[in-house]
Amino acid sequence: DIQMTQSPSTLSASVGDRVTITCRASQSISSWLAWYQQKPGKAPKLLIYKASSLESGVPSRFSGSGSGTEFTLTISSLQPDDFATYYCQQYNSYSLTFGGGTKVEIK
Amino acid sequence: EVQLVESGGGLVQPGGSLRLSCAASGFTFSSYAMHWVRQAPGKGLEYVSAISSNGGSTYYANSVKGRFTISRDNSKNTLYLQMGSLRAEDMAVYYCARGDIVVVPAALDYWGQGTLVTVSS
Numbered sequence: 001d002i003q004m005t006q007s008p009s010t011l012s013a014s015v016g017d018r019v020t021i022t023c024r025a026s027q028s029i030s031s032w033l034a035w036y037q038q039k040p041g042k043a044p045k046l047l048i049y050k051a052s053s054l055e056s057g058v059p060s061r062f063s064g065s066g067s068g069t070e071f072t073l074t075i076s077s078l079q080p081d082d083f084a085t086y087y088c089q090q091y092n093s094y095s096l097t098f099g100g101g102t103k104v105e106i107k
Numbered sequence: 108e109v110q111l112v113e114s115g116g117g118l119v120q121p122g123g124s125l126r127l128s129c130a131a132s133g134f135t136f137s138s139y140a141m142h143w144v145r146q147a148p149g150k151g152l153e154y155v156s157a158i159s160s161n162g163g164s165t166y167y168a169n170s171v172k173g174r175f176t177i178s179r180d181n182s183k184n185t186l187y188l189q190m191g192s193l194r195a196e197d198m199a200v201y202y203c204a205r206g207d208i209v210v211v212p213a214a215l216d217y218w219g220q221g222t223l224v225t226v227s228s
Contacts, residue, residue, distance in 0.1 A: 001169070034214035036152075043202055043221055044144075044152065049214035087152055091212040094166045096142070096154040 002026050002090050006099035012107040019075040021102045023088035028068045032092040035064055035073045038101075039084045047086075048073065078104070109133040109217045111203050116222030123193050123226075129186040129203030129219055137161070137181035140206035142215055143188050145199035145224075155201070156188065157211050166211065171197075190224070198226045 003026035013019050023033065031051040036044035046055045048064035051071055061076045075082055083106055088099040115127040129141070143155040156177040157166040165177050176189040186203050200221040207213030 032212070036215075038152075043218035044215075045218075046214055046216045049216075055216065089152075089214070091214060094157070094212050095168065096157070096212060098144075098152040098154065101151045 001095050002029060002093055002097050004088055004090055004097050004099040006086075006088055006102050008102060009100060010103045010105060012105045013078050014107045015078055015080060017078045017107075019078050019082075019104060021073045021086055021088075021104075023066075023071045023073070023099050025069045025071075025090055025092075029090045029092035031067045032090055033064070033066070033071050034089045034091065035062075036087045036089065037082075037084045038087065044087065075104075109205065111205065111217055111219035113201065113203055113219045113222035116201065116224045118225045118227065119193055120228050121194060121226055124189070124191045125193065125224060127188040127190065127201055127203075127222060127224070129188075131184045131186065131203075131205075134205070134217075136179075136184040138208050140208075140211045140213065141179060141186045142204045142206050143177060143186075143201060144204055144215070144218075145197075145201045146221075147196070147199040150199075153199070157206065158186070159211055160208070164211065193224075193226045195226050198224060200224075 005024045033051045035048040038044040052064045085103045142157045158177045174192045202221045204215035205217040
């Protein structure tokens with residue numbers, strides 16, 4: 001199975017900060033990567049697909065980049081609603097795998 | 108509006124069985140691959156299983172292969188997960204999620220609210 005490693009596991013930031021989360025794949029996955037946001041007690045929400053495509057309805061402050069084995073999710077200006085846990089997921093192979101998650105906390 | 112509603116979770120003893128259901132509405136269910144993803148309490152997301160749009164192809168995580176069976180009834184717009192030989196480590200919230208029309212590996216664009224499976228004696 002392809003392993004997905006996210007960093008950092010926890011991130012403390014303030015409203016208005018620029019935030020970057022990294023996801024690394026154990027082998028090349030081309031651009032077959034998605035990012036999700038999850039709030040406590042809620043289902044994950046798709047933010048980004050195919051590494052850099054913004055899902056409909058997702059604010060433009062969210063952006064994704066990368067290809068191959070290294071990817072980033074950037075929030076350009078952190079808003080109060082953005083404090084949550086973020087997961088990457090590869091879909092290059094039939095065995096989908098998720099990163100371990102990055103919790104974005106209030107500083 | 109796309110809706111996915113899971114049901115069937117509950118308390119089951121180790122070694123027992125349970126069948127989860129996911130009722131879909133608001134889209135052409137028979138056109139989409141569907142997935143199950145789980146989340147143990149306080150832990151991250153773990154892929155469980157996937158099924159193609161016509162049910163002809165299925166995929167399982169190694170951790171559940173041989174114990175879980177995914178299926179679907181396109182006439183009822185419902186996805187199922189039959190779970191057997193349940194273990195403590197299967198305890199989690201189970202989510203169903205919609206995949207893609209064309210291929211099975213995909214980003215998951217809609218998720219249900221989840222159903223909790225508790226494995227305990």
